[in-house]
Amino acid sequence: MDTQQNTALTHALAEVPGPLPTSGVIHITLxxxxxxxxxxxxxxxxxxxxxTAVGIAVRIQSLPQGAKVGIKALAARCKEGEKRIAAALRELEAHGYLRRVRDRLPSGRIITRTVFCNRPAALLHPRRPAEAPPQPAKPEQTLAPAPVPAPMQELAPLPASAPVPVPMQEPAPAPAPAPMQEPAPVPVCLPMVAPPAPEVPVALPTPSAPLFVPRVPPPTAPKAPRRPLPQPSELTPELDRAATTFLSDLHRHAPQFTLSEDDVRRLVPGVAAWLERAARPDAIRRALTDDPPQPLKHPAKLLAHRLTELLPPAPPGVDALAALDRPRPRFTVTPFQTCDDCDRAFRSPTPGHCRDCRETRAAYAQAAA
Known part of the structure; x- marks a missing residue:
């Protein structure tokens, strides 16, 4: 049988302008x-x-306004896992495409808003292009002097001949030329408008600070070194045998924690350190295998991490325990007594009367005397 050919593709290639390249991609743009x-x-x-980050960015950019773009929401739509999606979001946040902002609603609830910018480089430029207010002021300065000299030149010959005939023939229009002659002081005031010229070199380059600064370090930032696996003070044969038996039998209780021989030998000191600190095997097993991630790809790495981070404290010494059992000093507490006259409760080492009854009795005895 001959190889089947797509006639539609053949026609599309025939319509590509120019000679087809001998290597590389050929674009059919529809x-x-x-x-x-x-x-x-x-x-x-x-x-x-x-x-992955470019694909996630394109997916987010294609979603409508208000769509959920969290890690779990994207993992439900994409084939990538949550870890790869989280790493891609961190890359986009480091390069300015993505930003997560905490905002407080009028009800007092705090939410996290995810902002995506399709051109983060455009936000780095100042958004105020050279302060528009100074520019319209210039045409006012150029237009103001233009009409002023014109009336000055036209009115200059009028005062020479107008003062005698105007008040004699038409007394009413006499006030009209008076205000027309007042523009003369205007050119004196116009130079006062010139000082705004030094305001032109305003410090506009100040907003060059970036308006969209990522707060998450890039993925290439150096990471803190991992803590070493805990070691016992002395790896005795008994501790080594008990730790080896514990790790070799771990898969029987949790099948996903099946370890190789090299993994067992590498993790023996960490388990021995737990056993040395009087940790019971069932407690160690519960701490190491409880709630593992799904799917579990590297059980040995997870066990090493938990052996290091969840290491219990060293048991207290004999002196510390003796200090706990030592009797504490007791304080003498004065007991309560009931007054013989008014039945009021009061503190006293011996029974009798309260203070008020004693004062009343003393006053009666003094008055009788």
């Missing part, structure tokens, strides 16, 4: 009429972003 998203080459060809 215009979109609906359901498309515009993506910039700065994102599609970003040199520092992984392909």
């Amino acid at each position: 215009p979109h009429t609906d359901r498309f998203t515009v993506v910039g080459n700065h994102l599609a060809q970003h040199p520092d972003l992984s392909c």
Whole structure:
């Protein structure tokens, strides 16, 4: 049988303008009429972003306003796991495409808003282009002097001949030329408008500070070194045998924790350190195997992490226990007594009367005397 050929593809290749390249990709570009998203080459060809991060960015950019773009929401739509999606979101946040902002609602509830910017480089430029207010002020200065000299030149000959005939023939229009002659002081005031010129060199480059600064360090930032596996003070043969038996039998209680011989030998000192600190085997097993991640890819690494981070404290010594059993000093507490006259409770080492009854009795005895 001959190899089947796609006639539609053959016709599409025939319509590609120019000679076809002998190697590399050949683009067949068909215009979109609906359901498309515009993506910039700065994102599609970003040199520092992984392909997963670029794909997640395109997926987020294609979603409508208000769609959920959390890790679990994206994991439900994509084939990538939550860890890869979280790493991709951190990359986008480090390069300015994504930002998570905490906001307080009018009800007092605090929420996290996810903001996605399709062109983060545009936010780094100042958003105030050279302060528009100074520019309209210049045409006012150029237009103001233009009409002023014109009336000055036209009115200059009028005062020479107008003062005698105007008040004699028409007394009413006499006030009209008076205000027309007042523009003369205007040119004196116009130079006062010139000082705004030094205001032109305003310090506009100040807003060059980036408006979108990522707060999460990039994935390439150096990570803190891991803590070493705990070691017992002395790895005795008894501790070594007990730790080896514990690790070899671990898969019987948790099948996903099946270890190789090398893993057992590497983890023996950590389990021996737990046994040395008087930890019971069932307690160690529960601490190491409880609630593992799904799916569990590296059981030995998880056991090493938990052996290091969940190490119990050393048991207290004999002196510390003796200090707990030592009798504490007791304080003498004065007991309560009931007054013989008013039945009021009061503190006293011996029974009798309260203070008020004693004072009343003393007053009666003094008055009788």
